[in-house]
Amino acid sequence: MSSFGRWINxxxxxxxxxxxxxxxxxxxxxxxxxxxxxxxxxxxxxxISLHCSEGTLDWLYPKGxxxxxxxxxxxxxxxxxxxxxxxxxxxxxxxxxEQFHGAQLYLERDGxxxxxxxxxxxxxxxxxxxxxxxxxxERLALFLQATPHQDISRRIASFRYELRGDWTARMSxxxxxxxxEDACRPCNDSEILMAVCTSDFVVRGNIRSVEEDExxxxxxxxxxxxxxxxxxxxxxxxxxxxxxRGEIRTLLQCGVKPGPGSFLFTGRxxxxxxxxxxxxxxxxxxxxxxxxxxxxxxxxELPVD
Numbered sequence: 001m002s003s004f005g006r007w008i009n010x011x012x013x014x015x016x017x018x019x020x021x022x023x024x025x026x027x028x029x030x031x032x033x034x035x036x037x038x039x040x041x042x043x044x045x046x047x048i049s050l051h052c053s054e055g056t057l058d059w060l061y062p063k064g065x066x067x068x069x070x071x072x073x074x075x076x077x078x079x080x081x082x083x084x085x086x087x088x089x090x091x092x093x094x095x096x097x098e099q100f101h102g103a104q105l106y107l108e109r110d111g112x113x114x115x116x117x118x119x120x121x122x123x124x125x126x127x128x129x130x131x132x133x134x135x136x137x138e139r140l141a142l143f144l145q146a147t148p149h150q151d152i153s154r155r156i157a158s159f160r161y162e163l164r165g166d167w168t169a170r171m172s173x174x175x176x177x178x179x180x181e182d183a184c185r186p187c188n189d190s191e192i193l194m195a196v197c198t199s200d201f202v203v204r205g206n207i208r209s210v211e212e213d214e215x216x217x218x219x220x221x222x223x224x225x226x227x228x229x230x231x232x233x234x235x236x237x238x239x240x241x242x243x244x245r246g247e248i249r250t251l252l253q254c255g256v257k258p259g260p261g262s263f264l265f266t267g268r269x270x271x272x273x274x275x276x277x278x279x280x281x282x283x284x285x286x287x288x289x290x291x292x293x294x295x296x297x298x299x300x301e302l303p304v305d
Contacts, residue, residue: 031055037063037146053164059157062102062146069141072163090134092163094142095271096127102155107132108141117159119147129271160271184254187278189288192264195278196289197300199266200232204282205243207258218249219256221276223265229302235274250276 026033031052037059040046044064048057053072070092094105096117105117109132116130134140144157187195196202205225213220224243225236236246248265250256264285267277280288286305292298 026050027055032057033068034058035060035066037061040064050161054160054162056160057158059103059144060155062144062155062157064146066144067108067141068144070161070163089136090163090165091131092134092140092161093129093131093270095129095160095162097156097158097160098126100127100157100159102149103144103146103157105157105159106143106145108143110139113143116142162271164268184251187280189292192266192278192280192285192288193292193297193299195266196229196264196285196302199230199277200269201235201265201267201274202229202302203227203231203236203246203265204229204262205236205265206260206262207256208245210256210258212252213249217252219252219254221248221250221256223248225265226262227305233269233272235269246274248274248276 025035029052030050032055033048033050034056035046035058038061040063042064046064046066048066048068049071050057050068051071057066057068059066072090094116096105100117100120102119104115104119106113107116116132117127120127132140146157149155203223203225204227205223208222208224211220211222212218223236223246225246226243228236228244236244238244248267249270262282263279264282265276265279267275267279269275289298289302289304
């Protein structure tokens with residue numbers, strides 16, 4: 001074949017790759033998936049399975065449908081704070097991107113579909129985080145259905161997901177499965193001691209201020225941390241030798257107000273943000289911890305002052 005002929009063939013291959021991007025790929029750890037609807041037939045359903053406790057899905061130019069099963073390797077734990085679920089229950093949350101377009105996201109539970117996220121129009125507010133729970137033996141999947149559009153070039157249905165076996169009811173952002181009294185009540189001594197051992201962050205600090213985040217229906221607690229015992233992610237940072245700063249969110253209806261005194265803040269990280277679990281006054285925690293240690297009933301050691 002002449003060099004001109006080889007150049008023509010190579011050009012056609014390149015053009016086909018550009019104008020018909022037939023790709024669908026998992027991340028190496030099988031936590032995330034990215035694909036294009038241009039490779040799907042109208043009315044077809046592509047089956048996807050992800051095996052992590054958190055990850056992302058990006059569906060470019062949605063067409064047809066996707067059915068996603070989430071089968072993480074989780075070891076469900078006991079509840080950390082009030083309202084915890086039974087052993088074996090897994091809570092899942094999805095956070096759509098602000099540019100979620102071109103599809104509708106459903107929860108498929110025992111063959112029935114429940115709408116979680118609708119197709120957005122330009123003027124609509126960003127979609128909210130949606131959470132749901134799965135009991136042992138229950139069959140769940142996420143179903144994405146493309147919505148018809150003449151121009152799909154700007155349509156991307158993208159979301160993040162998280163699954164945990166140890167979230168408490170106060171972590172739910174889109175529904176209120178328990179009463180406000182249960183979701184916001186203080187932790188008892190046993191719950192505090194377990195929270196110290198199992199939380200994503202354990203921090204001693206003071207409340208600088210409290211602000212409202214209406215989009216999340218959450219209160220944002222601005223904290224000056226005088227001691228960071230543990231943090232799974234970098235949540236509390238600063239150059240001061242005396243204190244670092246960070247933010248912790250909690251349900252708006254709990255009515256958290258700024259006030260004097262030192263607290264022990266514990267909780268979970270949810271889509272990169274800290275959410276409050278147990279938060280006793282530090283002097284009360286010291287008394288609880290000392291009594292449990294004397295009785296040899298502490299689940300883990302903490303270097304308290």
